[in-house]
Amino acid sequence: MATAAVDPSLASSSSSPAPVSLSNIEAQWEKLSPEEQVSVHQQLETVQKKNWNELTVDEKKAAYYIAFGPHGPRKPISKPGDGMKMFLATLGALGVAGALSYVIRCFPAPEAPKTMTKEWQEAMNERALEQKMNPIKGIASEHYSGKGFVQSK
Numbered sequence: 588m589a590t591a592a593v594d595p596s597l598a599s600s601s602s603s604p605a606p607v608s609l610s611n612i613e614a615q616w617e618k619l620s621p622e623e624q625v626s627v628h629q630q631l632e633t634v635q636k637k638n639w640n641e642l643t644v645d646e647k648k649a650a651y652y653i654a655f656g657p658h659g660p661r662k663p664i665s666k667p668g669d670g671m672k673m674f675l676a677t678l679g680a681l682g683v684a685g686a687l688s689y690v691i692r693c694f695p696a697p698e699a700p701k702t703m704t705k706e707w708q709e710a711m712n713e714r715a716l717e718q719k720m721n722p723i724k725g726i727a728s729e730h731y732s733g734k735g736f737v738q739s740k
Contacts, residue, residue: 607619607623607626607627607630609627609630609631609645609646609648609649610645610649611645612627612645612648612649612652612653613648613652613656616652616653616656616658617658627649627653628653631646631649631650631653634646634650635650703738703739704739705737705739708735708736708737708738708739709737711735711736712726712735712736712737715727715735715736
C-alpha cells in the first residue's frame, strides 16, 4: 500500500482526516467522506508537483481517476442494462401504436363532406368565374389552364 506524504500544515490541524491509501482509490472514492476526498485531492496535488517518473503506479492511477474518473458530475446517468430496457420500451410503444392504427383502420371512415364532391367543386369554379376571382394569374385570367377548385378524381 503506497500512501502519499501528507502536507505538514494539514497534519497539524486536529480536524483533518488521516491520510487515505491511494491504492485502489476507484473502489474507495464513493465511500470516503467529503473531508477525506478533499484530503486525497490535496495529497495528489502535492505528489504531482514531483517528477512524474518518480510517482508510483498507484499515485498515477489515483491522479487520473480523480481528474477524469466517473464520479461526481462525470458519473454516468444510465446504469448498465438500461439500453435494453429502453429498446424494449420503444418496441412496446411501436407495437401499441401499430395495434391502435390497425384498430382505427378496421372501422369504416365516415362519408366525405358534400363540399368534396366533384360536382360541388365544379360549381365553385363556375362561381369563381362569375365573380372574376383572381383575374391576373388565377382562375379568371385569360390563359388559365389549371383545374381551379377541383381536387376530387
